[in-house]
Amino acid sequence: MEFFKIKRDIPFMRHALIFNVISALTFAAAVFFLIHKNLHFSVEFTGGTKLELRYPHAADQEKIRHNLESLGYEQPVVTSFGTAQDIIVNLPALKGQKGDGSERVFSTLCAAEKGTPKQIASVVNGQPVSKQGCVDAAGAEVLSLQSKDFVGPQVGEELAQNGLNALLMVVVGVMIYLAIRFEWKFAVAAIVANLHDVVIILGFFAFFQWEFSLTVLAAILAVLGYSVNESVVIFDRIRENFRKQRRASVTEVIDNAITSTISRTMITHGCTQLMVLSMLFLGGATLHYFAIALTIGICFGIYSSVFVAAAIAMWLGVKREDLIKPVKEKDETDGAVV
Secondary structure (H helix, E strand, O other): OOOOOOOOOOOHHHHHHHHHHHHHHHHHHHHHHHHOOOOOHHHHHOOOOEEEEEEEOOOOOOHHHHHHOOOOOOEEEEEEEEEEEEEEEEEOOOOOOOOOHHHHHHHHHHHHHHOEEEEEEEEEEEEEEEEEEEEEOOEEEEEEEEEEEEEOOHHHHHHHHHHHHHHHHHHHHHHHHHHOOHHHHHHHHHHHHHHHHHHHHHHHHHHHEEEOOHHHHHHHHHHHHHHHHHHHHHHHHHHHHHHOOOOHHHHHHHHHHHHHHHHHHHHHHHHHHHHHHHEEEHHHHEHHHHHHHHHHHHHHHHHHHHHHHHHHHHOOOHHHHOOOOOOOOOOOOOOOOO
């Protein structure tokens, strides 16, 4: 299926050096931010407590931070999501603290609103539920606890290590797959391009200090597979062109392969991006950074597949003989010597 067909090949490889210099500078900037600012890990990795609070009015985040600091929390992370009334509080585990400390924190924030903690009964999907709330003297709800999560420091370290292992296994698996299906030069090119995407995503999260959680890690693993799929489509068309265009140069073959897949790329990535944007704007706090990571990955995945992966394969010296083995002519004498 094609929305349009380009009759004349676009000379992508003519500008490959310029775009790869830009890519290298972007990659270096991402590494710089990762080293100097580091990632803002969620409590899932560092260990601690995550609370989701709801106020009936716009929450005063500075007031909330001040109250948390009075409890001994250094630089507590307080952010809004969805609306100004919905607040996420990330708290590191305190030394010597028994339990997750959520009750103590909620009581302090409740007292700051001149209220009293109280269990509030409600009905969700026809089922009676009870949640922690805070009511004032008139009985009006001034604060409610929507959810809470607690992760111990040891569990957080295990999750971080398991996440790193999963990332390495995906990279190795992809490289083996491409080396078997195509050729080692394509495998190296695809892995460099995919790692380029991953590091740039991490660079964005380090620069803006967005929360890096397990859902973001899942998005990065998804981007790896997504980018590989785009590279495989282009590599497959290159192999096909080597069979058809026997007199064309390597550069011409690659340019034709990329040009002929542009329509497919726009349809695929456009449809995917529409779904990701729906998660970004309608998915709430849980999917917010997941969707941001996917959005960055989709944009740079297209870029890297065209200008990074294909260009590196060309510079590594890929040629027709690497993909199409020459057919040996059959000896008519069948090896007999007269």
